[in-house]
Amino acid sequence: MKILVTGTAGFIGAQLAYRLLERGDEVIGVDNVNDYYDVSLKEARLQRLIGHPRFTEVRQDVADRAAMANIFAKHRPERVVHLAAQAGVRYSLENPNAYVESNLVGFMNILEGCRHNAVKHLVFASSSSVYGANEAMPFSVEDNVDHPLSLYAASKKANELMAHSYSHLYGLPTTGLRFFTVYGPWGRPDMAPFIFTKKILAGEPIDVFNHGHHKRDFTYIDDIVEGVVRTLDQVALPNSDWSAQAPDPATSKAPYRIYNIGSNNPVELSRFIEIIEKRTGKKAQKNLLPMQPGDVLATYANIDSLSNDVGYKPETPVEEGMANFVDWYREFYQV
Template sequence: MKILVTGTAGFIGSHLAHRLLDRGDEVIGVDNVNDYYDVNLKEARLARLTAKAGFTEVRKDVSDRAAMEALFASEKPERVVHLAAQAGVRYSIENPNAYVDANLVGFMNVLEGCRHNGVKHLVYASSSSVYGANETMPFSVHDNVDHPLSLYAASKKANELMAHTYSHLYNLPTTGLRFFTVYGPWGRPDMALFIFTKKILAGEPIDVFNHGHHRRDFTYIDDIVEGVIRTLDHVAEPNQDWSGATPDPGTSKAPYRLYNIGSNNPVELSRFIEIIEERLGKKAQKNLLPLQPGDVPATYANVDDLIDDVGYKPSTTVDEGIARFVDWYRDFYKV
């Protein structure tokens, strides 16, 4: 298939594009390569992709309406995976306007591109952060999520609502994936694993929020990509049993689906740090700090729907995943 993937200079997008190319798909990769974090890392990810047959690099911003209209009209992708976004909970408190441009305007442009060019299925990135103030564990897509705790979370919830509207009005199949903390080789420098590894190796103290009592459903990148591809191949369909009298937030009478995509095995942050220390052979100096504004104390994914519908089964333990990341980090940064 010809698949348009946004965010191909990003962590998940670059891994996904590799897997799609390896199985014989043609990938149109869109990214503006912004400087939210190290551009050199983004360029290195892209260099691995541009070396492969079937990949077309497009340096455009998804919030550029004219550019996206032209791209969709010229390429006519069969399916779209939209991963480009302004990420980060804490950064959304510092720079809220970036989230409106990338996550709302950008998503609007992708929806319009899909609508006007016969796209057969749109899969897009949502986030576990939409669960916000929810306390019932594990988090379920069938629970209501109307109390986000950050603008980032609110923008992802808005994406789900926008997608539903297009599924309803234009019969566009859409699938939203609520990612739970993703980690692994080629990961993001603003994520905990990257920050901790870098600082521990440099002998610098690490900030440990919530005194290390956070619990996160850390999910290895290969497991995430497998889930994305399986959902991409499984086109969203209407739920014929859906009722407005007892509305199910995770499905619809329209061709619309939401899935959690996580490891279904939360790990306490203090244990996560211990595993990093074991792999590095070096102890961390810790600044124990309170919970940060916008953060949630725990995430835990109910992935039953994803298992039932596409056979998703995460298989990488946190010990294995951290080991692979540390090996990549040492090799990439020559540490």
């Protein structure tokens, strides 16, 4: 297939594009390679893709309406995986406008491109952050998600609503994936696995919020990519049993689906740090701090619907996944 993937300089986008190329798909990769974090890491990810005969790199901002319309019209993708977004909960407190531009305006441009170019399926990144103030565990796609705790979370909830409206109005099949904490080789420098590994190896203290009592559903990158590919291949269909009297939030009479994609196995932050210590052979110096604004105490994914519908089954234990990450980090940064 010809597949448009946005965010191909990003962590998940680069790995997904690599996987799609391996199986024989043609990939049009869109990314503006911004400086939210280390540009050299983004460039290194792209170098694994550039030069492949079925990969076309397009350096463009998804928030640029005319540019995105041209990309869709020129390449006519059959399916789209939209991963480009302004990420990060804490950064949304500092620069909220970046989230409006990328996550709302950018997503609108993707929806319009799909609508006007007969795209057969749009898969897009949502986030576990949408669960916000919800404390019922594990998080289920049946749960209420009307109380976001950050603008980032609100923008991802908005994406789900926008996608549903296009599925309803134009019959565009859309599937939203609520990602839980993704980690592994080539990971993001602004996330805990990377920050902790970097500082522990350098002998620097790490900030441990909520005194290490956070729990996160850490999910290995290979498991995530497998789930995205399986979801992309199964086009969203209307739920014929959907009832307006007892509405299912994760499905619709329109061709629309929402799934959690995680490991279904939360790990306490303090335990996660121990795993890094063991692999690096170094003891962490910890600054124990209170919980930060916008943070949630725990994330824990109920993945039953994704498992039932596409056979998704995460298989990488966190000990193995972090060993792979630490080994990659040491090799990439020559530590």
